Amino acid sequence: MSAPGSTNYGTAARDGSRPPATHVTPNSGPRLDPLARRNRALRIVLPIAIGILTIVAWDLIVRINNIPHYILPGPLLVAKSLVDNWGTLLPALMVTLQITFMALTVAVVGGVGLALLFAQSKWIEISLFPYAVVLQVTPIIAIAPLILIYVDNTHIALLICAWIVAFFPILSNTTLGLNSADHNLLNLFQLYGASRWQVLRYLRIPSALPYFLGGLRIAGGLSLIGAVVAEFTAGTAGKGSGLAYRILESGYRLNIPLMFAALLLITSTGIVIFLFFTAVSHFSLRKWHESAMKRES
Amino acid sequence: MAAASAGTPAPDAGSGNAARVLSGSGERGGTPIVRLSGVGKRFDSGTLALAALDLEVGRHEFVSLLGPSGCGKSTALRIIAGLSTPSTGAVEWLDPAHAESRTDIGFVFQEPTLMPWATVFDNVRLPLRLQSGRRNGERRSDAQVRDDVRAALAMVGLEGFERAYPRELSGGMKMRVSIARALVTRPRLLLMDEPFAALDEITRFKLNNDLLELWRREAWTVVFVTHSVYESVYLSSRIMVMAARPGRVVAEHRIDAPYPRDEDFRTSARYNEYCRIVSHSLAAAMDASERQ
Secondary structure, eight states: OOOTTOSOTTOHHHHTSOOOSSOOOOOOOSSOOHHHHHHHHHHHHHHHHHHHHHHHHHHHHHHHTTOOTTTOOOHHHHHHHHHHTHHHHHHHHHHHHHHHHHHHHHHHHHHHHHHHHHHHOHHHHHHHHHHHHHHHHSOHHHHHHHHHHHOSOHHHHHHHHHHHHHHHHHHHHHHHHHHTSOHHHHHHHHHTTOOHHHHIIIIIHHHHHHHHHHHHHHHHHHHHHHHHHHHHHHHHTTOOOSHHHHHHHHHHTTOHHHHHHHHHHHHHHHHHHHHHHHHHHHHHHTTTOGGGOOOOO | OOOOOSOOSSTTOOTTSTTOOOOSOSSSOOSEEEEEEEEEEEOTTSOEEEEEEEEEEETTOEEEEEOOTTSSHHHHHHHHHTSSOOSEEEEEEOSHHHHHOGGGEEEEOSSOOOOTTSOHHHHHHHHHHHTTTEETTEEOOHHHHHHHHHHHHHHTTOTTOTTOOGGGSOHHHHHHHHHHHHHTTOOSEEEEESTTTTSOHHHHHHHHHHHHHHHHHHTOEEEEEESOHHHHHHHOSEEEEEETTTTEEEEEEEOOOOSSOOHHHHTSHHHHHHHHHHHHHHHHHHHHHHHO
């Protein structure tokens, strides 16, 4: 597992490329020399130090300039607001999380299912893929109001919005993964008369796993964003109960500290979701895939 | 097309007579098992990878296809394996066992081509798994499959590495796993496409020796693609020298040095003489390609 501060997170798609055969580059390994140990410590210490500095600077700027709290609240006030309003923020977070994970689940089932279908026939892929792209490139914020009009049940409308955003990375990454099975291995399977199912089960699906997990990490964050965007749209129509609605509401009331508190909660949730899928990816691939390997010394 | 070589010491070699292929009879190469007649391959791009190739491989022969890149040697191998269909000509299986099932063929690629997510054991088991645990049509129990895999690993000297993952192995060891996987079905015909090209010389010499030893002991037939004169002379009982644009056989050399061959053979005058003759023949083949 990479150290918490390491910067190699968002490289899922690139990590999915086929690893070079054998060669390893000398770098920090299990037996750490003092320099490597210092590097590792710095990887954790530096980002934390920057975070603390930023918060202190924020606090100082607010204090020194006497900025009113309805324009920019100080960090302590935001923390206080978070604690004081925990009773309303937590249920709101739960609503948002529920939509996020339901949308993600449907995106995984749909995305993987469709990718498997694509893998069976080039013609199905050619016929349907453009429409998946259309779904992806249409800004969700622009179609969310329509979806909310057409779908009576707000909850389901929110789910559809979040799903649209989360679906594509899963579909495109999994499709790419299923198609990137080693050609010589495909030849080998052909040589031994493997059935279509055997090729899928023993070759294409394992090859696609790193790509799928990369897509999952992206989709996890996107489904949260999709849920929040849809909640905003729903919230402006006066319907809603999720975190985005709390932000809107506190905006109307000029309760800026509460707005910041809700924002903090959304961001933290996004980070937790990302770290969770990073860990899932790491533990699924640690035996064999380069992305989950320490470089040997 | 030019006459390729000045002549070989072996009296029965078809030297000098380009593209004419002698049937594989003689001490090694008893009953012919496969015959390619006029086999050609034109890719969709229009490139003629292989012009009419005639080749007969006899039982227990070690035939090398030697030539520069683009001479169609790998294409010929893929056609024998059934991985590619010839545009012209025909492949005939003269041995009924081969005609019935392709499982009698083992194929070793230039790269180890292992599944990185699977252990050494699972990689070697793959051919048996794809045939639902059958070996040459005979149903194998799980215990037998385990024994087959262990036996194949033992043949290439990799006992005890069953649970390792490919990335934990060196290049030479990965190649051994790849060979074990080709051997697990007990094929009678082994097709090898420059299997040792990516290895260092020390490892290659070792694997050459191990391969020859196994070939002798297990009575296989081997068709070996290489671009190394030295490797082909060391291993083969017969060498087909090929030229490019279009791919074709321009000379055939019989290497009549007795087996077992070892490091003494590698340094002998006879070996050097064979290498000189085959190199000469290859140089002529290159000239012929360039004049086209």
